[in-house]
Amino acid sequence: MPGILQDDNQTGHWIMKSTASIVLLAGLLLSGCGKDAPPSSGSTNTSSSGNPLTAPVDYLGAVSKAKKTTDKTVATVGIDQAIKMYSAEMGSMPKDLNALVPSYLPSIPPAPTGMKYDYDPKTGIVKVVPK
Numbered sequence: 001m002p003g004i005l006q007d008d009n010q011t012g013h014w015i016m017k018s019t020a021s022i023v024l025l026a027g028l029l030l031s032g033c034g035k036d037a038p039p040s041s042g043s044t045n046t047s048s049s050g051n052p053l054t055a056p057v058d059y060l061g062a063v064s065k066a067k068k069t070t071d072k073t074v075a076t077v078g079i080d081q082a083i084k085m086y087s088a089e090m091g092s093m094p095k096d097l098n099a100l101v102p103s104y105l106p107s108i109p110p111a112p113t114g115m116k117y118d119y120d121p122k123t124g125i126v127k128v129v130p131k
Helices: 009-031 055-090
Strands: 115-122 125-130
Touching: 055 125
Parallel strands: none
Antiparallel strands: 115 125
16 A cells, blocks of 8 residues: 555645644634633623613713723822922922922812812822712
């Protein structure tokens, strides 16, 4: 049977490539078929029901939550920078936020609606908290 088993490199290489491709394809198919897979860690909307009828409400809720978070972050960024500059120049934390005006801030920016600033002069940390 000289034609059935060939010992050349081309046939063995082709068989190895084919086997590797089949194993890879089977692994991909099997890994994607499990229904008990954990939810992806990139998901940020944990309140979504997955129901197409409530999707607009879920979306608006997510947008509202994101806006509140953004407003809090934007409100404190400038104040945090001013506190750092004050501390570097004066060697201590300001006693209150008004100590930053007018040298470091033209005025204290208004807190987001329904919120207020909570400043800790010991640590220099300012937070936005509900009124």
